[in-house]
Amino acid sequence: MLCAQGVATPLMLSSFLLQLVRADLPSGCLIASDILSCTNLSLEHVPVELPIMVATLDFNHNCLKQLDDGSFAGLPNLDTLRLAHNWLSELTPGTFRNTSSIRHLDLSSNQLNVIEEHYFQELVGLKELLLYNNRIVRVESNALKGLTNLRKAYLSHNRLTDFPFFSVQENANLITLDLSSNRLPNLPVEYIFGLQESIQRGLFLHNNSLHCDCSMYIMFKHWEQRGFNSVKDFREEHTCLLYGEPRASVRFLQHMRYFENCTLKPYVETESLTADAGDLLLLDCKTSLMGKHLTFLWVSPQKEYIAPPGNTRLRMYTNGTLEILAVQTNDSGIYLCMVLNHQESRNEAREVNVTVVEKHHEDEPFNTGYTTLLCCVVSLVLVLMYLYLTPCRCWCRKQPPLSMPSPANECSAQSSIMSPTPPATTEGPGHKVSNNKHVAFMEPIKETQNGRPRAALAPDHPRLTVTRSDADSVTSVFSDVTIVP
Known part of the structure; x- marks a missing residue:
């Protein structure tokens, strides 16, 4: 049955039917308007010839084990591609060649093991990526880095033990990153706090194998105080393991007595400083932690990580003091200082809001x-x-x-x-x-x-x-x- 908006002329119908004949689609495929559905047909290969006018391809619930090079090339209007519930374990290089028009890609419920760098490099217009319910144990560092238009990425129900958070640090459009129900034991708090707030608000990390420590606990409590839905909606599902013991799982947002020694105050207070352009500015990282095993780390408003000795303009001393040479107006913003005591497993942070103004005349x-x-x-x-x-x-x-x-x-x-x-x-x-x-x-x-x-x-x-x-x-x-x- 052919359904199209408006009135279809005989010439349009004959052209579309001619494409269907040339496509030589498997028996059981249905086409309506610009949607082609070939679901639950036990297909092992994607048809070679596909209608050029198709915008949505649905191959869910089949037996696809491999996608050839250029499997979807020559489809300029292709917007949505559904390949869920198949047997795909890897993607051949060039699978998505000439498919920059794809906005929604569903690869959920497959057998993918590693997300390699070349998988999605050609999908520059991709906005939604579904990879949940696979067997993914690793996401390579640059696999998502080039997807600047990506808004939602779902990787829950996999076997991840690590994730390259820095790869999405500069992604201004990302609002949802679902890493729940994985096997993450530790979280790189310093990198997560360096993410843009829009990403932190939509970062789902519940139902993981997190080890209980102060840095992890302070981060989630900070999100809870800010009212992030990623924490509020799954408050009871945020658990951690005491001393890494699987049998000692604690709902740490409800049972806070295990974290009485953790300090939450530094995440609430923010110091404000004003400086004239061209001056030398010193930012002190004040902390209540004591000892010789302290590690200091600064995160600039541009989400740049600064560790001793720093760089040409931003110098950092071993006591945590950050020196900014010839401060400029574009240096304004919130600087985050984090202090880590690995020996005692304690963590503190401090925010300094810097405002740089031009010097006034006499x-x-x-x-x-x-x-x-x-x-x-x-x-x-x-x-x-x-x-x-x-x-x-x-x-x-x-x-x-x-x-x-x-x-x-x-x-x-x-x-x-x-x-x-x-x-x-x-x-x-x-x-x-x-x-x-x-x-x-x-x-x-x-x-x-x-x-x-x-x-x-x-x-x-x-x-x-x-x-x-x-x-x-x-x-x-x-x-x-x-x-x-």
């Missing part, structure tokens, strides 16, 4: 904050001077007697308003002094003409006699605003 004569404050004060003084010390053109002139109307009196009303004391004369023609010392106003005028008050005849209206100059002065002061007594 301070300016005036601080920016004080300068801004001074500008604000000066601006405020100028505003107050403008509001309260604005000169009036009337104050600068000699005031003529009020009995003689003149143009100079046009500021008299304004002067009386601005002055805090009453005017010199208390009465005048048509004027009345208010009880309010700050305001002078006029009696209401009944007649107007052209928007200006018109003077009434003195005999008929003795109290409404207004000179023209006075009317003009009121109008000029109040700018034609109607005055209501």
Whole structure:
């Protein structure tokens, strides 16, 4: 049955059927869209001709014992290859030649014994590798080193007694590394702590044959305190052997009385230092361990291991002090110091968070904050001077007697308003002094003409006699605003 998304044209169908005829697939293989499944057919060899359009190949549950050179070459769209539950004990060099498009490879439940360096070198795009439930006793040092896109690697239920952790140290995409249910007796704690935190969070090490010691215990307790799921989800399955005795297995995350002498405090505290670029920086590895059998090791933020005597820029002394010559901004980060006492099987560690900043130039004569404050004060003084010390053109002139109307009196009303004391004369023609010392106003005028008050005849209206100059002065002061007594 042929299933394809969308509408398949007769030309596409005929081309695909032609590929199937040429492929000469074994009886029982099923193909749907770009998926070819030949499972549980007792196949001993991979078919020579495969459809070029295939993206997923499934050969699970067969009797494959060998994969020839270029078995899957010529399949540009191949993304997923499933070879689980077969009898593969090794991989021929060139097996995955011209198959850089593979993203998911399943080799679980086979008979693989050693993962050699050449097995996956050509799978540069590989993201998921399944190798669990084999008989693997060794993974060569560079077998996984070139897989920069690898995100998940499953090697549980094998016979590993060692693993090259340094080979995945620079793998920034790896988030899951399952080494559970193996035979690991000891863990290289200094290398594991040098891994990126994303790898440590997804590093599964439960159900191994670990020997109980402080370094191992401190590492797992540190992960538990950080809330790593690799420890939380399998807390009861983390066991170790007291004195290496298989019959003395201890769930060390639950029974902590066996590790009372182990120090956990160094993993919690972090010291912070700040240095100027170009300076000489000394980092002390403080420890409570005593004795002559101490071994010091530093791990830089770039995951570089530093041991005495160090290198050209990073020098290390026998007492554990790390010297950084001409420190630079890219030297910033967390430096981890580990102290090992092999005689007493004790371990301590210390983190130093270093921040390197560029040197500041000499301070300016005036601080920016004080300068801004001074500008604000000066601006405020100028505003107050403008509001309260604005000169009036009337104050600068000699005031003529009020009995003689003149143009100079046009500021008299304004002067009386601005002055805090009453005017010199208390009465005048048509004027009345208010009880309010700050305001002078006029009696209401009944007649107007052209928007200006018109003077009434003195005999008929003795109290409404207004000179023209006075009317003009009121109008000029109040700018034609109607005055209501």
